[in-house]
Amino acid sequence: MAAIIYPVTPSFAAEIGDVDLSAPIEPADLAAIKEAFATYAVLIFPDQQLSQDQHLDFARHFGPLETTIGVYRRDAPLRVRKEFADVSNLTHDNEVWGKDSRLRLFQLGNRLWHTDSSFKRRPALASLLYARSIPPVGGHTEFADERAAYDALPEATKRRLDSLVAEHSIFTSRARLGFTNFTDEERRQMPPVPQVLVRTIPESGRKSLYLASHAGRIFGMPDAEGRALIDELVAHATQRQFVYTHRWRLRDLVIWDNRCTMHRGMEFDDLRWKRDMQRATVSDIANSCEQEGVVIEAA
Numbered sequence: 651m652a653a654i655i656y657p658v659t660p661s662f663a664a665e666i667g668d669v670d671l672s673a674p675i676e677p678a679d680l681a682a683i684k685e686a687f688a689t690y691a692v693l694i695f696p697d698q699q700l701s702q703d704q705h706l707d708f709a710r711h712f713g714p715l716e717t718t719i720g721v722y723r724r725d726a727p728l729r730v731r732k733e734f735a736d737v738s739n740l741t742h743d744n745e746v747w748g749k750d751s752r753l754r755l756f757q758l759g760n761r762l763w764h765t766d767s768s769f770k771r772r773p774a775l776a777s778l779l780y781a782r783s784i785p786p787v788g789g790h791t792e793f794a795d796e797r798a799a800y801d802a803l804p805e806a807t808k809r810r811l812d813s814l815v816a817e818h819s820i821f822t823s824r825a826r827l828g829f830t831n832f833t834d835e836e837r838r839q840m841p842p843v844p845q846v847l848v849r850t851i852p853e854s855g856r857k858s859l860y861l862a863s864h865a866g867r868i869f870g871m872p873d874a875e876g877r878a879l880i881d882e883l884v885a886h887a888t889q890r891q892f893v894y895t896h897r898w899r900l901r902d903l904v905i906w907d908n909r910c911t912m913h914r915g916m917e918f919d920d921l922r923w924k925r926d927m928q929r930a931t932v933s934d935i936a937n938s939c940e941q942e943g944v945v946i947e948a949a
């Protein structure tokens with residue numbers, strides 16, 4: 651049976667039915683899914699029974715996979731395979747983490763609006779998050795459509811933003827939460843990187859803002875001014891009309907386009923309920939500046 655697409659919002663999120671991602675996927679289904687991905691940017695596949703291998707196999711249809719930044723962290727062994735980002739509130743022995751655990755403070759950054767891996771020179775193209783265990787209340791994920799947010803900007807603002815480049819760093823988003831306790835090795839492993847502020851999504855031809863809490867300054871602009879512009883644009887892009895809130899069901903697989911969306915995890919009682927999510931992350935083809943043909947001056 652061919653995959654069926656049900657829009658959840660008119661142009662941003664859709665559910666995909668009649669497809670079993672644990673089995674090899676039919677070429678026609680894959681083509682329909684990729685077309686829907688270009689149109690909607692957030693796709694939900696309800697009630698999928700996926701092993702870690704099956705999850706990774708489906709993700710590879712979208713491109714090469716990232717390795718989680720968890721491998722740079724020396725303070726905790728990995729709970730899941732290194733291809734996954736462990737988006738859970740669990741320790742490596744599957745217990746709910748402690749109030750003051752370093753992992754908990756680090757993961758708090760997921761509550762800020764961001765797009766995955768924009769702090770890497772080659773950022774993430776897509777993320778595929780699978781719900782293995784969810785809390786009974788809270789723990790939603792919000793997504794913001796940065797294409798729609800770009801479209802809604804005044805023409806003069808679009809022209810001004812088109813040539814700008816921001817500096818992204820994982821330490822910028824963590825510092826916003828007052829978390830600065832990183833080792834020299836961690837800082838060496840993840841130096842700041844440039845990313846354009848506006849990018850074009852090749853499959854749809856649509857222009858999009860490219861923002862994240864990882865963005866700290868804008869090249870060629872005083873730090874405070876650049877920071878203020880980034881904050882202003884994030885506030886613009888996350889207005890209610892651009893946002894879809896996903897209320898997770900067990901065994902949902904959600905895939906989103908990191909090139910043109912931001913997302914954030916919402917609050918839940920993380921010291922009481924287990925929330926066990928695994929994220930496979932597909933690498934983009936190159937740094938966003940390279941893709942847009944923007945050359946940045948050394949700063």
Ligand SMILES: [Fe+2]
Nearest residue numbers: 760764765766
């Ligand atoms: Fe994320």
